[in-house]
Amino acid sequence: MKIIGKSSLAVLIVCLTLSGGFVLPNAFANEIENLGSDIENKTAEIDGIRNKIDQYQERIEAYEGSQQTLANEITILENRVKKTELDIRHTELEVDKVELEIKKTDAEIVQAEKELMNAKDMIRIVLQEMYVFDDAGPLEVLFGNDVFSEFFDQVQYLETLQKDIGTQVDNVYVLQAQLDNQKSQQIDRRTRLVDLRENLQTTKRNLEHEQSAKDVLLAHAESSEAKFRTLTRQLREEQQYIQGQIFRLQEALQKRIDDGGEDAVIFEGPTVLSWPVAGPIITATFHDPTYPFRHLFEHSGLDMAVPTGTVVRAAAPGYVAWARTGASYGNYIMIVHANGVATLYAHLSRMDVVADQFVQRGEPIGRSGGAAGAKGSGLSTGPHLHFEARVDGIPNNPYNFLVN
Numbered sequence: 409m410k411i412i413g414k415s416s417l418a419v420l421i422v423c424l425t426l427s428g429g430f431v432l433p434n435a436f437a438n439e440i441e442n443l444g445s446d447i448e449n450k451t452a453e454i455d456g457i458r459n460k461i462d463q464y465q466e467r468i469e470a471y472e473g474s475q476q477t478l479a480n481e482i483t484i485l486e487n488r489v490k491k492t493e494l495d496i497r498h499t500e501l502e503v504d505k506v507e508l509e510i511k512k513t514d515a516e517i518v519q520a521e522k523e524l525m526n527a528k529d530m531i532r533i534v535l536q537e538m539y540v541f542d543d544a545g546p547l548e549v550l551f552g553n554d555v556f557s558e559f560f561d562q563v564q565y566l567e568t569l570q571k572d573i574g575t576q577v578d579n580v581y582v583l584q585a586q587l588d589n590q591k592s593q594q595i596d597r598r599t600r601l602v603d604l605r606e607n608l609q610t611t612k613r614n615l616e617h618e619q620s621a622k623d624v625l626l627a628h629a630e631s632s633e634a635k636f637r638t639l640t641r642q643l644r645e646e647q648q649y650i651q652g653q654i655f656r657l658q659e660a661l662q663k664r665i666d667d668g669g670e671d672a673v674i675f676e677g678p679t680v681l682s683w684p685v686a687g688p689i690i691t692a693t694f695h696d697p698t699y700p701f702r703h704l705f706e707h708s709g710l711d712m713a714v715p716t717g718t719v720v721r722a723a724a725p726g727y728v729a730w731a732r733t734g735a736s737y738g739n740y741i742m743i744v745h746a747n748g749v750a751t752l753y754a755h756l757s758r759m760d761v762v763a764d765q766f767v768q769r770g771e772p773i774g775r776s777g778g779a780a781g782a783k784g785s786g787l788s789t790g791p792h793l794h795f796e797a798r799v800d801g802i803p804n805n806p807y808n809f810l811v812n
Contacts, residue, residue, distance in 0.1 A: 440519070443512040450505040457498045464491035472703050478629050478636035484703055485622045492615045492698075499608045506601045513594045520587040527580050613691055613713075614698050620780050620789040621700035628735075628787060642735035643705055643787075650742065650752070651801035657729045657744045658800070665746060674725045675746035681723035681809040682769055684753060685776065685793050688712030694805040701787060705736070708803035709752065709796035716757055716791045718776040722767040723751045723795075723810075731759040731774075737794065738786025741773055749809065750801070754794035755785050 464487050471484045629636035665672045692699050692711035699707040726745035733739050737754035741761060744750045757777030767773060778788040788794075797806040 440512060440515045443508055443515065447505060447508050447512065450501055450508060454498060454501045454505065457494055457501065461491055461494045461498060464494065476640065476703070478625075478631075478633050481625060481636070481703060482622055485618060485625065485700060488700065489615065489618045489622075492611060492618055495611050496608065496615060499604055499611060503601065503604050503608065506597055506604060510594065510597050510601070513590055513597065517587065517590050517594065520583055520590060524580065524583045524587060527583060531577065531580070613689075617691065617789040618700050624780050624787060624789055625701070627781060639735060640704065646734045646736060647705070650798075653729060654742070654744065654750050654798060654801040657727070658748055658750065661727055661744050661746070679724055679745050679747045679749040679809065680811050681749075681751065681797060681806065682721070683810060684720050684723050684751075684795055685712055685714045685718050688714050688793070691790075691792060694803075694807070700789060706803075709754075709794055710806050711792045711794055713790070713792045714776050716775075716777050716779055716782070718793070719772050720753050720756065720774045720776055720793055722769060722771045722773050723797075724749070725769050726751075726767060728761045728763055728765045728767060728773075730763045731761055733784065734786065736787040738788060739774075739777065739784035740786075740794075743767060743773070748800045750798045752794075752796035752798065754796075755788045755792065757782070757784055 468484055468487045468491065471480050471487070474480055629639050661675075665675050689712070690710055691713045692707050694707065694709060696702070696707045701707075722743055724743075724745045726743040729742035729744050729750065731739075731741045734754075737752070739756040739759055740752060740754035741756065741759055742750060742752050753773065755776070755778035756774045758775040759773070760775075761767060761773045776791065776793045778785050778790060778792045778794075780789050795806055797804050797809045
């Protein structure tokens with residue numbers, strides 16, 4: 409029967425003490441430390457960019473609070489371009505920082521796993537030795553020692569081991585919790601990295617629109633303050649015309665439904681909208697704070713980026729209110745539906761319907777346009793369809809009506 413020697417017990421106690429803090433190779437520990445320094449440097453750089461972004465935002469807000477002139481609008485757009493360029497740099501740095509954090513967390517996970525494995529191995533070894541000690545009979549333990557006093561020393565060592573093993577078990581629980589937490593953080597960081605990269609692409613698209621918005625505005629105002637005032641007046645009149653006409657046309661449609669006309673059954677139930685174009689990328693949302701011309705007017709719908717000439721379809725059954733050309737919308741079509749709902753399709757390169765024409769859901773009504781400076785594009789900075797949903801003439805968020 410094997411009896412634990414005094415030297416073996418001493419070694420085990422030392423191992424248990426050291427195993428609470430597993431020491432990594434210097435190169436590995438240095439890697440974690442270097443990554444931590446890189447993350448701190450990125451954070452400082454990000455903070456610096458953030459301060460510059462805030463300064464540009466303050467300038468933009470100051471000009472937005474001033475008189476609405478062509479010069480001020482151009483200054484706003486120029487500052488928005490500079491701010492967006494910094495937004496892009498800020499996001500790129502955030503991406504770099506998260507990638508560094510992921511590498512650092514990977515290293516920390518390896519560290520925690522090794523510490524955990526080391527602690528478990530120490531506990532296993534000690535338990536095996538303690539089992540050998542317990543399995544020996546009292547006489548074997550007593551007379552197996554050359555010196556009688558060593559027996560009592562061995563018992564004392566055993567008691568110490570029992571206390572230390574309890575501490576080591578607690579350490580295992582702590583290490584396991586740290587490991588689980590680090591793995592959870594890693595999942596969150598990888599998700600954030602995906603979101604940041606998507607935001608980066610969106611911000612780059614915003615920059616393209618803002619860079620062309622200045623040229624578009626100057627072209628429409630012909631670089632003249634007087635022409636700019638005429639343009640802003642036309643924009644207001646266009647909105648007033650739409651709201652006034654929709655009320656009249658919706659009353660007429662409601663009368664047809666109430667009279668039980670041949671199309672009345674089509675309009676029964678709530679009004680839901682289908683997507684007017686297939687697979688668009690949304691480049692501006694309802695009341696989008698990044699919309700280049702927001703100081704002139706709120707963005708009242710969704711901008712759906714699609715190639716010029718894409719087929720545009722009616723979002724629901726209804727009657728065409730008009731197909732006309734306006735100052736900001738360019739070529740645009742309005743369709744009235746049941747329940748006070750109307751839809752608007754703007755920046756069209758072609759209009760294939762006429763006023764008072766009945767259209768079915770999904771029926772082609774025209775082709776998309778929107779290329780800056782192209783005929784029928786209106787105040788547009790790139791190829792897309794501007795789509796609105798209105799209730800009693802008031803613009804609503806189209807997402808409240810659109811179905812997949």
